[in-house]
Amino acid sequence: MTAPVRVIVVGGGCRGEGHSHYASIHPERMQVVAVADPRKFARSKFQKQHKILEENIFEDWHAVVEREKFADAVLICTPDRLHKEPAVAFAKKGYHILLEKPMATTAEDCTAIVEVCIQSGVMLSVGHVLRYDPLIHKIKELIDAGVIGDVFHIQHLEPVGFYHFAHSYVRGNWRNEAESSFALLAKSCHDIDLIHHWAGARRRGYFTVSSFGSVSHFNKENKPPGAADRCLNCSVERDCPYSACKIYLDGVKKGHTGWPVSVICPNSFPDIESVTEALKTGPYGRCVYECDNDVCSNQVVNMQFEGGLTAAFSMVAFTEEICQRKTTIYGSKGELYYNGREIRVFDFLTQRATKHTADTNTPGQFFMSGHGGADYHLIHAFISAVANNDPSLIRSGPEETLLSHLLVFEAERSRLESRVVHCGDTKHN
Ligand SMILES: NC(=O)c1ccc[n+]([C@@H]2O[C@H](COP(=O)([O-])OP(=O)(O)OC[C@H]3O[C@@H](n4cnc5c(N)ncnc54)[C@H](O)[C@@H]3O)[C@@H](O)[C@H]2O)c1
Numbered sequence: 001m002t003a004p005v006r007v008i009v010v011g012g013g014c015r016g017e018g019h020s021h022y023a024s025i026h027p028e029r030m031q032v033v034a035v036a037d038p039r040k041f042a043r044s045k046f047q048k049q050h051k052i053l054e055e056n057i058f059e060d061w062h063a064v065v066e067r068e069k070f071a072d073a074v075l076i077c078t079p080d081r082l083h084k085e086p087a088v089a090f091a092k093k094g095y096h097i098l099l100e101k102p103m104a105t106t107a108e109d110c111t112a113i114v115e116v117c118i119q120s121g122v123m124l125s126v127g128h129v130l131r132y133d134p135l136i137h138k139i140k141e142l143i144d145a146g147v148i149g150d151v152f153h154i155q156h157l158e159p160v161g162f163y164h165f166a167h168s169y170v171r172g173n174w175r176n177e178a179e180s181s182f183a184l185l186a187k188s189c190h191d192i193d194l195i196h197h198w199a200g201a202r203r204r205g206y207f208t209v210s211s212f213g214s215v216s217h218f219n220k221e222n223k224p225p226g227a228a229d230r231c232l233n234c235s236v237e238r239d240c241p242y243s244a245c246k247i248y249l250d251g252v253k254k255g256h257t258g259w260p261v262s263v264i265c266p267n268s269f270p271d272i273e274s275v276t277e278a279l280k281t282g283p284y285g286r287c288v289y290e291c292d293n294d295v296c297s298n299q300v301v302n303m304q305f306e307g308g309l310t311a312a313f314s315m316v317a318f319t320e321e322i323c324q325r326k327t328t329i330y331g332s333k334g335e336l337y338y339n340g341r342e343i344r345v346f347d348f349l350t351q352r353a354t355k356h357t358a359d360t361n362t363p364g365q366f367f368m369s370g371h372g373g374a375d376y377h378l379i380h381a382f383i384s385a386v387a388n389n390d391p392s393l394i395r396s397g398p399e400e401t402l403l404s405h406l407l408v409f410e411a412e413r414s415r416l417e418s419r420v421v422h423c424g425d426t427k428h429n
Contacts, residue, residue: 005386006070008034008095010061010086011077012042014263015100015127019075022379023050025363030383033071036061041267065089073386076100079173080180084109091116091124098382100127102189103401105181107409114398125382128396128404130190130325131197132377134358137395139329139338142356143198147345148331154198154311157326158191159319165297166242167260169317170218171284175293183295184211184415185408188315191325192411193396193404195303195311198329202306206424209407211415213299217318223289230285232276242288244279301411323371 004027009016012035023030034056035046043057058064061078065086073096076086084104090097097117103110103126117124130136143151160169168174174186184192228234231244240246251261252275264284265274279285297317304310324340334347343356362373378396385393407423414421 002387004029004031005072005383006031006033007383008032008036008056008064008071008074009046009077010036010064010074010090011079011082011100012037012039012046013077013266014259016075016077017042017045018375019077019098019379020046020050022376022383026383029387030379034058034064036064039266061086061089065093069093069095072096073098073382080105080186084113087113087124088116091120091122094120094122096123096382096386098125098127098379102181102185102408103405105185107406110402110405114402117398123382123385123391123394124398124401125378125385125394126396126398126401127378128190128193128401129371129374129378130194131374131395132381133371133374134360134377135338135340135343135356136194136374138343138356138358139327139336140197142336142343142345143200143329143331147334147347148329148336149333150307151198151200151329151331152309153330154195154309155328155330156191156195156311156313158188158313158315159321159324159326160187160315160317161319161322162241162317163247164260164322165317166218166288167247167263167284169295169297170242170288170291170293171244171286172260172263175291175295177294182412183297183315184213184299184301184412185405186295188299188301188313189405189408191313191315192301192408193401194325194327195313196404196407197400199305199309199311202309206306206422207407208304208420208422209301209411209414210420211299211301211411213296213315213415215294216297218288218291218293218297220289223287227287227289229287229290230279231287232279232285234287240288244285248275248279248284296415299415301414303407303411 007030009020009032020032023032032050035043036058037043038059047057074090075098077100080102087097087099103113174180180186224236227236231237237243237245248261248264252270252272257270261270264278268274299315301313327338329336334345337344344353346353360373362376381393385391410421410423
């Protein structure tokens with residue numbers, strides 16, 4: 001039996017903690033040997049859960065890279081703007097890397113990370129978790145098997161969810177581009193990556209992209225008359241679907257302490273007292289019409305790849321579904337529809353529809369991750385790749401992921417400059 005893969009967790013927040021459940025389920029495959037996080041609460045939780053030696057508990061990632069290499073891999077789960085520096089430093093030290101998405105917040109930084117990983121001969125897996133979703137993987141298999149013939153159009157919707165958007169993109173960590181990244185990168189890099197993936201070989205040459213979007217609704221102009229700056233003392237809170245009292249306090253009163261309630265109490269376990277205090281003083285108690293948010297709440301991206309393949313992507317905040325993507329892929333022989341739960345393929349020749357499912361069961365707490373268990377498959381693939389020294393097990397590797405990130409940056413350029421952007425062939429620029 002081989003020894004477990006030793007990992008260091010850099011950023012012991014939601015994602016770092018989530019990936020680390022794998023070590024609790026499969027201690028023979030992965031061992032968390034160190035954690036770096038400025039939050040004492042997070043460090044203590046990790047130390048207790050994974051029995052980490054005192055000398056391997058760090059307040060910051062810099063101190064980890066200063067030490068001789070003492071693990072096989074690092075899971076980089078720091079905030080968006082803190083990805084490039086640790087990724088480059090750990091790659092240079094020879095650590096294999098699971099890097100949360102987005103890789104970095106500029107195209108130059110993404111490129112630099114990939115270059116250093118290649119030069120250092122380390123594996124890089126980016127947290128494009130949807131690539132590991134068994135149903136989404138099945139879509140790719142069906143396309144590659146020619147079930148719908150040549151693909152000519154992809155229509156893809158990302159419904160963020162009304163309270164999810166208010167939580168993460170109006171009040172929370174991804175609300176402000178200068179602090180994190182623009183919405184298409186922070187939220188939809190997964191989706192542009194999937195479109196890119198499904199487009200297959202036709203994405204490699206010349207392509208054009210256009211995009212529109214803005215921050216709708218969540219601004220001062222839409223603040224209801226009489227609304228207060230905080231929900232706890234707002235007289236019209238009852239009529240507001242985005243009320244923090246409804247999203248967090250009602251949840252914890254019913255005993256719900258997972259996401260999103262867990263996020264708003266970063267230094268303690270959530271209970272009625274700590275959640276009330278967070279709403280009184282913290283960012284999550286603010287009126288959604290009085291925040292410093294500037295990221296798009298709805299955005300569309302149109303793409304044209306080689307051979308006339310077109311794709312239309314929409315991201316919308318104002319939805320009932322939370323992140324349950326819907327996709328239709330139109331080919332010369334059939335139409336494929338995916339609703340997050342199953343895939344339906346209609347064959348033009350037989351005029352029959354076939355349904356496809358996949359085993360989405362996952363062990364432990366991974367089923368609660370919000371990604372249909374795909375988080376389990378992401379970390380499982382990474383650990384297997386490291387254990388077997390086989391990068392082919394990683395579906396979100398450096399080159400692929402860099403190309404799809406670059407497409408995201410070009411789409412955002414189109415939105416900001418109000419023009420169609422031509423890529424991959426300078427004579428069109
Ligand atoms: N793959 C996905 O589907 C997915 C989903 C959500 C978030 N993310 C991404 O994962 C990353 C982490 O998100 P999260 O939700 O876990 O955020 P989080 O805020 O819960 O966790 C980030 C952690 O990094 C820590 N940190 C800050 N500075 C640090 C430093 N110098 N050294 C070490 N740790 C430091 C913070 O204290 C915090 O605990 C982000 O880039 C986010 O965009 C990916």
